[in-house]
Amino acid sequence: MNVMAKKEKRHWADLAGENVIREQGDKKEYCCASGITPSGTIHIGNFREIITTDLVVKALENKGKKVRFIYSWDDFDRFRKVPKNIPESFEEHIGMNLSDVPDPLKKEKSYALSFEKEMEDSIKDLGMDIEFIRQSEMYKKCVYAKDIKKALNEKDKAIPILNKYRKEPLPNDWMPLVVYCESCKKDSTNVLSYDGDYKVSYECECGFSNEVDFRKTGIVKLNWRLDWPMRQFFEKVDFEPAGKDHYAAGGSRPTTNQIIEAIWKREKVTDLIYEWIGIKGGKQFSSSAGNVTNVTDVLEVYEPEVVRFLFAGTRPKTEFGISFDLDVIKIYEDFDRLEAKYYAKEGDEKDKRTYELSCVNVPKKKPERIGFRHLTMLVQIYEGDVKKVSKDKLIQKRAGCAKNWLEKYAPDDFKFKIHEKVSKEVLKLLNGKQKESLKELIKVLDKKLDEQGLFNEFYEICEKFEIKNTEFFKGAYLALIGKEKGPRLASFILAIGKDKVKKLLKEIK
Ligand SMILES: [Zn+2]
Structure with a gap:
C-alpha cells in the first residue's frame, strides 16, 4: 500500500491536527482560534468555522495535547449596515462599533452582545469548550496598546504586501487606524497626527477633536488587515481556519499570513480552508436577507451528535447543504449505521474517528435508538406526546426532533392522524x-x-x-x-x- 492511499483512510481532522504539529512544532499546548463579527444573527454558515475548529481541537486532544480554543467576537468592528430583520431606525447607529449599538431586542447591553449570547446559548449542547473573547472589551481596556504601537511603527512592512494585490497603491502616509469619536461614538474621524509612541490626535465630522493616549483611552482599533495578524500574535494562535472568501487573491488571510511574518517575525498560523454550506428544504439563509437559519433551527431537527456528524463526516473543502427535507431521515440512518459499526468493531479507522468526533461524549455501550422514520410514525400515533414514545431520555430527545420536523418541514403525505x-x-x-x-x-x-x-x-x-x-x-x-x-x-x-x-x-x- 502506498502512502497516499493509506493517508486517505484517515480522518481529515486527525490529518489537520498533525499538520498543526508539523507546522507549529511539537508542543504540549496549542491555541486554536476562530471568530466572527456579530453583525446580525449568526447563521448556520458561520457555524462551520466553529465546528471545524472544534473538530481539530478534539483531534489534537486525542493526541494528548492540551488545547486552548478561543473564539473572538469582533464586536469592536463598525456597524456597517442594518440587516433586514432589524428596524430601519438603526440606520442612525451606522459607523459606531457594534458594542456601542443598542440591542434591538432591548435585553442585552448591546447589539453585539444580543447576537453573541444567542449563539453562545445555542451551541451549549454541542460539546465544545470555548473561551469567548469580546474584542470590544480588549480594545476598550487598551490591552493591545503595545502591539498597536508596533504595527503603526512598522506599517511600512505591511504596505508592500497589501499593494501586491491592489490596483491603486496605498499612500505612504496610510494610517491603519480606526478612531471611534469620543463624542458621537462614530468612526467618521481623521487621524491628524501620531507621535510614534502612544499619542494620536484626531478630528471628527461631528466637529469634535482631541488627542488621546491609547494606553489609557480605548477608542482606537487597528485596520482589520493588521488587526487579524496582531491578535493572532497576541494570543499565540497555532491554528485558525477561514472561509474560502478570505483566501481569494489579496484576501485577508494570505495577507495576514505574510504580515505576521513581516512584522511579528513568527511563522504563519496553520490554515484550513472551508467551503460554504447551504440549506436544503428549509429557509435560505443569509445575514442580509432576513431569513436566517441558525444553529437553534438545526438543533430542532437534528440531535447534537448528528449535527456534529454532518460536519465531522464531510471534509471542510466539500460544499454541502444541511437538509430539512426527506434527507433528514437518511442522515439519521447513516448516523445509526455508523454507530452500530462502531460498537460492533466493524468499519475502518475513518469510520471510528468520525463516530468519536461526532459524539459529545462517547457512550460506554451502544445507546438504544429508534430510527427517525419510525419515530415520525410513533410521534403521530401518540399525538406528539414524546414521553409516551419511550421512557428513554435519548429516544425522547430524538422523538422531539421528529415532532419538530413533522410540524415544520415534512411533506404533507408524511403526516397522518x-x-x-x-x-x-x-x-x-x-x-x-x-x-x-x-x-x-x-x-x-x-x-x-x-x-x-x-x-x-x-x-x-x-x-x-x-x-x-x-x-x-x-x-x-x-x-x-x-x-x-x-x-x-x-x-x-x-x-x-x-x-x-x-x-x-x-x-x-
Ligand atoms: Zn464625532
Missing part, C-alpha cells in the same frame, strides 16, 4: 374486495405475529381474496388514516396496537 371512526366517505371509497380482505385482517390480528410474520400474512390475504397488494394496502390506509398511503403497514399496525386497529376495522360494513 389515526381515525377514531371509519367515516362514511371512507366506506364509500372501499370496494367489495377491499372490505372482505380487511375483515380477514381482523382474524389475522388475533394471531401472535411479529412484523415480518404480519407482513407475510398480508400476501396470504391478497392471494385468498384475489386482490392486488396495492389495492389491499390502499384499503387499509384509507380505513386507518383516510389516506391512500402511509407508513410501512405491518410496523404501523403493531405500533398503533392490534386492538385499536381491530376496533376500527370492525366498523367496515
